[in-house]
Amino acid sequence: MYTQGLDLVPKGAEAQRPKDAEEVRLEEEFQKKIDAEIRIEPDDWMPEGYRRTLIRQISQHAHSEIVGMLPEGNWVTRAPTLRRKAILLAKIQDEAGHGLYLYSACETLGVSREELIEQLLSGKAKYSSIFNYPTLTWADVGIIGWLVDGAAIMNQVPLQRCSYGPYARAMIRICREESFHQRQGYEIVMAMAQGTPEQRRMVQDALNRWWWPVLMMFGPPDKDSWHTAQSMKWKIKRFTNDELRQRFVDAVVPQAERLGLKIPDPHLKWNPERGHYDFGEVPWDEFWRVVRGDGPCNRQRLEQRRRAWEEGRWVREAALTYAEKRRRRREAARAA
Amino acid sequence: MKGWPLYEVFIRPRNGIAHRHVGSVHAPDPEMALELARDLYCRRGEGASIWVVPASAITASRPEDRDAFFEPLEKEYRHPSHYDIPPDVKNM
Numbered sequence: 381m382y383t384q385g386l387d388l389v390p391k392g393a394e395a396q397r398p399k400d401a402e403e404v405r406l407e408e409e410f411q412k413k414i415d416a417e418i419r420i421e422p423d424d425w426m427p428e429g430y431r432r433t434l435i436r437q438i439s440q441h442a443h444s445e446i447v448g449m450l451p452e453g454n455w456v457t458r459a460p461t462l463r464r465k466a467i468l469l470a471k472i473q474d475e476a477g478h479g480l481y482l483y484s485a486c487e488t489l490g491v492s493r494e495e496l497i498e499q500l501l502s503g504k505a506k507y508s509s510i511f512n513y514p515t516l517t518w519a520d521v522g523i524i525g526w527l528v529d530g531a532a533i534m535n536q537v538p539l540q541r542c543s544y545g546p547y548a549r550a551m552i553r554i555c556r557e558e559s560f561h562q563r564q565g566y567e568i569v570m571a572m573a574q575g576t577p578e579q580r581r582m583v584q585d586a587l588n589r590w591w592w593p594v595l596m597m598f599g600p601p602d603k604d605s606w607h608t609a610q611s612m613k614w615k616i617k618r619f620t621n622d623e624l625r626q627r628f629v630d631a632v633v634p635q636a637e638r639l640g641l642k643i644p645d646p647h648l649k650w651n652p653e654r655g656h657y658d659f660g661e662v663p664w665d666e667f668w669r670v671v672r673g674d675g676p677c678n679r680q681r682l683e684q685r686r687r688a689w690e691e692g693r694w695v696r697e698a699a700l701t702y703a704e705k706r707r708r709r710r711e712a713a714r715a716a
Numbered sequence: 717m718k719g720w721p722l723y724e725v726f727i728r729p730r731n732g733i734a735h736r737h738v739g740s741v742h743a744p745d746p747e748m749a750l751e752l753a754r755d756l757y758c759r760r761g762e763g764a765s766i767w768v769v770p771a772s773a774i775t776a777s778r779p780e781d782r783d784a785f786f787e788p789l790e791k792e793y794r795h796p797s798h799y800d801i802p803p804d805v806k807n808m
């Protein structure tokens with residue numbers, strides 16, 4: 381999902397150091413806690429692999445929230461009405477908040493905020509492939525709320541029960557805030573789908589462009605997801621990529637039909653035996669290309685983040701200078 | 717209590733739940749504050765983890781700032797109920 385980059389096998393996959401008896405015992409105890417649905421908190425013992433997986437997952441999720449502001453930010457100044465502009469700003473502000481909740485959850489695992497930001501800006505860290513696609517028309521803003529936030533919700537609801545306490549608690553806050561994002565998107569799509577022929581054409585075009593990239597948000601098929609089994613055992617994940625993707629398709633196809641929109645998949649068909657929609661093969665070549673850095677907007681997004689960081693430098697420095705000045709003033713007042 | 721500063725006490729009732737403020741203790745140092753907090757607030761196994769924080773380290777909003785900090789500002793579009801989605805649209 382927001383953490384598809386987990387499925388890139390790390391370079392030189394770690395050599396397994398033999399474990400001593402104490403470590404084996406600790407790991408068994410740890411797994412017993414997980415199996416008993418006892419949450420893991422920052423000071424509890426945890427296997428190194430668990431910690432590392434969480435740092436990667438939570439930080440990729442945080443980076444996705446941050447980079448995810450960019451495609452929508454593209455439309456703030458061109459929102460069609462003042463109401464739409466206020467809503468879009470509120471949504472983008474929420475996404476910034478989600479990024480910050482997640483960075484602070486990640487820091488409980490012993491990684492610093494500076495390191496995390498550095499990893500994003502250097503291109504070392506991943507974020508969701510979906511944010512490497514452009515927002516060409518206003519209809520894209522509607523489709524993002526409806527489908528991109530919709531897919532995020534599908535993924536994030538089970539994460540509220542993730543075995544790591546701080547991550548689960550951040551997810552609870554996020555999910556509570558997320559539901560207006562999806563509804564405002566659907567409202568935009570609905571207005572356009574019931575609008576002029578030109579508006580209908582625009583919104584169908586946006587759906588055509590976003591459909592497959594949205595399905596890619598759930599990550600590679602289970603057979604290619606090398607970390608899924610371990611993450612499920614640790615209850616970091618509760619459902620596999622394919623399970624969540626299927627649920628999502630089942631949920632949104634009727635929502636599209638309700639508006640007379642056509643899902644751009646000739647293989648999409650209700651399967652009464654399975655009780656699910658069958659759907660075509662996701663273009664995985666494109667997915668891997670985008671994850672590895674070659675999507676339509678990868679370079680632009682990173683450049684924007686780097687520029688924002690550089691151009692914000694004076695603000696960070698001014699705040700420090702101001703704090704110092706206030707401290708000195710307070711001291712002078714106390715001495716007087 | 718001269719020389720015994722005030723510590724605010726936060727307790728995590730069990731794993732999975734965030735630390736919650738429960739009250740405060742006076743103590744000569746943080747370690748003793750922890751022990752006193754355990755005796756005062758966790759006599760019946762109410763806690764899985766305790767934090768004590770010097771009260772002097774807490775910066776709080778002031779009642780006078782209430783409006784500027786918390787005024788609702790009529791931003792009801794931040795709530796899902798603001799949006800008119802037909803009731804037959806499911807999973808939304």
Ligand SMILES: [Fe+2]
Binds near residue numbers: 445474475554558
């Ligand atoms: Fe978000």
Ligand SMILES: [Fe+2]
Binds near residue numbers: 529532558561
């Ligand atoms: Fe969102």
Ligand SMILES: [Fe+2]
Binds near residue numbers: 445478532
């Ligand atoms: Fe999200």
